[in-house]
Amino acid sequence: MTGGSLFLETFFNPTIIARYLPDILKGMLVTVEVAACVIVTGIALGLALAVVRSFRLRAVNFLIIVLVDVLRALPPLVIVLIVYFGLPNVGITLPSFAVLWLVLSLVLAAFAEEVFWAGIVSVRKGQWEAGRCTGMTEFQTLCWIVLPQAIRLTVPPLTNRTIAITKNTALGTVIGVPEILNQATTAQSFSGSATPLMMGALAYLVLFIPVVIVGRWIETRFAWRRG
Amino acid sequence: MLDIRALRKTFGAVEVLKGIDLKVARQELVFIIGPSGSGKSTLLRCMNRLEEPSDGSIFVDGVDLLSPKTDINLMRRKLGMVFQSFNLYPHKNALGNVTLALRKVLRKSAAEAEAIAMAALDRVGLKEKAGNFPSQLSGGQQQRVAIARAIALEPTVLLFDEPTSALDPELAGSVLAAMGDLKKAGMTMVVVSHEMRFARDFADRVVFMENGEVVQDGPPAVLFGPDAHPRVKAFLSELSH
Numbered sequence: 001m002t003g004g005s006l007f008l009e010t011f012f013n014p015t016i017i018a019r020y021l022p023d024i025l026k027g028m029l030v031t032v033e034v035a036a037c038v039i040v041t042g043i044a045l046g047l048a049l050a051v052v053r054s055f056r057l058r059a060v061n062f063l064i065i066v067l068v069d070v071l072r073a074l075p076p077l078v079i080v081l082i083v084y085f086g087l088p089n090v091g092i093t094l095p096s097f098a099v100l101w102l103v104l105s106l107v108l109a110a111f112a113e114e115v116f117w118a119g120i121v122s123v124r125k126g127q128w129e130a131g132r133c134t135g136m137t138e139f140q141t142l143c144w145i146v147l148p149q150a151i152r153l154t155v156p157p158l159t160n161r162t163i164a165i166t167k168n169t170a171l172g173t174v175i176g177v178p179e180i181l182n183q184a185t186t187a188q189s190f191s192g193s194a195t196p197l198m199m200g201a202l203a204y205l206v207l208f209i210p211v212v213i214v215g216r217w218i219e220t221r222f223a224w225r226r227g
Numbered sequence: 228m229l230d231i232r233a234l235r236k237t238f239g240a241v242e243v244l245k246g247i248d249l250k251v252a253r254q255e256l257v258f259i260i261g262p263s264g265s266g267k268s269t270l271l272r273c274m275n276r277l278e279e280p281s282d283g284s285i286f287v288d289g290v291d292l293l294s295p296k297t298d299i300n301l302m303r304r305k306l307g308m309v310f311q312s313f314n315l316y317p318h319k320n321a322l323g324n325v326t327l328a329l330r331k332v333l334r335k336s337a338a339e340a341e342a343i344a345m346a347a348l349d350r351v352g353l354k355e356k357a358g359n360f361p362s363q364l365s366g367g368q369q370q371r372v373a374i375a376r377a378i379a380l381e382p383t384v385l386l387f388d389e390p391t392s393a394l395d396p397e398l399a400g401s402v403l404a405a406m407g408d409l410k411k412a413g414m415t416m417v418v419v420s421h422e423m424r425f426a427r428d429f430a431d432r433v434v435f436m437e438n439g440e441v442v443q444d445g446p447p448a449v450l451f452g453p454d455a456h457p458r459v460k461a462f463l464s465e466l467s468h
């Protein structure tokens with residue numbers, strides 16, 4: 001057997017591909033589901049935290065900052081394991097899908113809050129004053145004047161963060177969420193072939209390359225608008 | 228109309244306004260001059276509580292502005308403000324800048340807000356630029372949009388803080404012309420500025436401030452004439468050099 005055909009036999013074995021393709025496709029669907037849920041709740045929660053923080057209530061802001069810093073400092077895998085194996089001890093049992101969703105949402109929310117907050121702070125004080133001088137409340141000024149400007153600045157960094165955290169859906173494999181990597185490793189141990197892992201990698205590329213391209217497009221588009 | 232009594236403002240240990248008394252009658256244009264740091268901006272910003280006065284009282288049409296019972300958002304839309312740096316909303320075009328408060332504060336319908344805004348833009352000569360974003364307008368045009376944004380709410384008093392200081396002289400002219408038109412139409416105005424020509428032409432009274440106090444308050448003919456307070460004369464001759 002030549003080196004080339006050994007390589008193909010190991011990573012692109014046609015019978016293995018045919019046998020496990022349905023599983024990998026199911027895994028892709030689960031990954032997309034988790035990712036979509038995480039993006040929606042994570043960004044919404046991050047924005048909500050930044051809005052609450054802009055009211056500058058000392059005690060509340062202290063709590064937000066502590067929460068955000070802890071979530072950003074811990075490796076997401078550690079949080080996933082603590083929540084999955086720890087919560088049942090206090091009587092809360094969540095399905096693994098819910099744990100992954102919850103943890104990644106919180107992590108994305110923490111990073112998103114910091115990005116939104118930086119955007120809010122970067123809007124000049126005169127914008128707040130102009131809004132207040134026309135009789136708008138602080139909250140109206142935030143919603144209609146400050147946030148639209150802040151969010152425009154936050155799109156590129158937020159896109160990067162979102163991609164990075166969405167890839168962490170692969171962590172679901174350690175708690176048995178049947179996403180791509182979980183399907184691939186299961187298939188690998190049943191078949192004894194590395195082909196399912198390669199299929200898993202390709203599945204990630206199929207899902208994430210378009211996202212990366214869209215992210216790059218968003219980034220250049222918004223950078224250009226600002227200039 | 229506007230009645231300020233014994234107004235004080237301290238920043239930390241520094242007293243910036245040391246007991247200001249100032250009355251502005253309906254349709255009057257009061258022009259405030261004075262050296263840098265004399266407290267002109269602070270006084271203006273106290274008038275709509277962008278700064279919280281430390282002591283004293285402000286009455287607007289008989290309403291106690293500093294009372295905790297006063298709805299400050301309601302009062303602020305009666306106290307239009309025009310800033311040195313325009314502070315237009317960069318994400319909205321000229322029309323959107325003017326309609327925002329009409330929609331969100333006065334709860335006008337889209338059509339009604341647009342009609343009012345177009346009339347306001349027309350008053351400052353910018354009806355044709357309604358679709359332009361601030362970045363597509365000259366400084367003078369931006370400042371006139373800011374004026375339109377303020378007058379669209381039909382304020383009882385308009386406050387101007389150095390409206391032309393950020394502008395080249397050629398562009399300042401269009402802003403001053405718009406302000407002159409407002410005065411002729413009967414708008415009550417308080418103007419902090421160094422445009423002495425405008426003061427001579429349009430001011431009913433000129434107020435000279437120094438170190439947080441009103442040094443002299445009188446008609447332009449007096450403050451710009453031989454009977455001015457020596458410190459006013461010194462300030463004006465300093466300016467013309």
Ligand SMILES: Nc1ncnc2c1ncn2[C@@H]1O[C@H](COP(=O)(O)OP(=O)(O)OP(=O)(O)O)[C@@H](O)[C@H]1O
Nearest residue numbers: 238239241243261262263264265266267268269270
């Ligand atoms: N937020 C603030 N905190 C501390 N000190 C302030 C603040 N705002 C103004 N001051 C001080 O108050 C004084 C008066 O400032 P103000 O801006 O009212 O002067 P001004 O007459 O408008 O001057 P200019 O002609 O330069 O605009 C200055 O000494 C300034 O440093």
Ligand SMILES: [Mg+2]
Nearest residue numbers: 267268269389
């Ligand atoms: Mg000033």
